[in-house]
Amino acid sequence: MSRTLPPNPLTDAQTDGAPLPLVAVRDRFSDWLFQKALPFWATTGCDGTPHELALLGAQEHLTLEGEPALPPFKRVRVQARQLFAFSWAALQGWEEGVSRAHGIFRFLLHAHREDGGWARTLTREGAVKDATADLYDIAFVVFALAWYGRLEGSGRAEKLARDTLGWVQQHMATPNGGFLNWLPDDGAPRQQNPHMHLLEAALALYGTTHHEADLALAHTLYELLRTRFLDPVTGTLGEFFTKDWHPVPGEAGQWVEPGHHFEWVWLLGEYQRLTGVETSEPALRLASFATRFGLEPETGRVRDVLTRDGSVLRGGSRLWVQGEALRGILSRDRQDSRGIAVRLAENLLDHYFTGCPVGTWVDQLDAAGAPAVTKIPTSSLYHIITAFDALDLAAKQATKPVLPKL
Known part of the structure; x- marks a missing residue:
């Protein structure tokens, strides 16, 4: 309906x-x-059989004609964003969003690594293609889980979001503040963008749980903005x-x-x-x-x-x-x-x-x-x-x- x-x-x-x-x-x-x-x-934007749309999550992108492009990968950030989108829509009263959110959540779990991190990309069928822990992607996973938790209601999604933030703080934190862009680290310049989305995720989680402890990371990231970004x-x-945390030389620093x-x-x-x-x-x-x-x-x-x-x-x-x-x-x-x-x-x-x-x-x-x-x-x-x-x-x-x- x-x-x-x-x-x-x-x-x-x-x-x-x-x-x-x-x-x-x-x-x-x-x-x-x-x-x-x-x-x-x-x-069209969900993948799977006509009777089980979202069985394989969301489409990565479409052609300009509006047809699924079917690349041989699916980025976790896209799945997480669509989990948010359908959770939000369902909470607004758009009933079709409920089944799509449930389906994308189940597909997204294929990216959850045994050590508590999340893979960067999956195959179209849900196998791990790139197991790199990407801070940008993980921020969107936490954000999506926080919103899905408001829809699903069992507490499972909120716990998974909180555990994920704990994993990031344990494994991706750096001595000079903030977090690595990804793990393993390749020495690339530090980026503010994933930290911004990590703050968005922490605020969304607090908006779901109303637990003061879920704001701790938000306070840290706000200070990072004020003192570094x-x-x-x-x-x-x-x-x-x-x-x-100094601007890199050249055009990128400007x-x-x-x-x-x-x-x-x-x-x-x-x-x-x-x-x-x-x-x-x-x-x-x-x-x-x-x-x-x-x-x-x-x-x-x-x-x-x-x-x-x-x-x-x-x-x-x-x-x-x-x-x-x-x-x-x-x-x-x-x-x-x-x-x-x-x-x-x-x-x-x-x-x-x-x-x-x-x-x-x-x-x-x-x-x-x-x-x-x-x-x-x-x-x-x-x-x-x-x-x-x-x-x-x-x-x-x-x-x-x-x-x-x-």
Whole structure:
């Protein structure tokens, strides 16, 4: 059964007979997500027999025609993201998500190593293809388990998530703070990105369990942002670091991504909401840089890669960057007083969710706004859902009646 959304109380939030912009774009986004995207990814986007879809997890990616590409591997991060997607959808009342989440969870368990870590990739049938423990992938496993635990309810998923975080802290921690990118370590530059998603995972786990102990890692990762990742002079978020957490030499040390700035802005808001720790100062610095230099005034799109002085290093605009900008902007300005979030959402609907098979997306536009894609990546659904969730919350708050003062 497809989810039928309840009517929105637009009569309480209209201007001259028209719904508020946040509400109007939320309604368009909701229709696309629940009536087109989720049904597509629950069928074509799941692998297995017609009677047991998700028996073999989620498809890795699709062709531009919207057909399964069937590469000889499945990344664990993709399976984890889709486990989150269907768990979230099921918790919203979209019933098809329940069976898909259960199926992907069972398939994902093939990646759980005997020592408590998780493999990086599986074959299409579920055998381990690459047993490397990848911090980025593991962060998404924990994140997905936290959300699946809210759906499944037995406590098994939460315990597995907590045990996984313990394994990471025991086996992947480094003397200078933070964690290895992967194990075995190949000496590559340290990266902030997997740490960001590890914080997201820790916050999601606490949101499920409400156990204070599950926030311990979140506190550590917040300090890592303040003392290592965030440049105190430029207010920029570094991507690549030496072992002692200095920016690497050359272009990689100057490489900054507005999408990650906005992602951290949202995370800092969530961290403050859950812990009471004041994060406004770093959040403001990150948001200011990303908005000033990353946002294209003419198109309303957000650029992919800049340097620390704001110069454009890569002028295209990935879909995920727009989604993270949407929720980052709304975390700072819930009412969208400047209309930036509405424009970002409209861009997604009008330029990324069109010109492709119904329910799918164009994952990247080049600097001129033309599609620059060779496939439809399954992994983008995670960013789409988190962006919608932030938009939905803002729209609901916009329509919340204001009680008179007594």
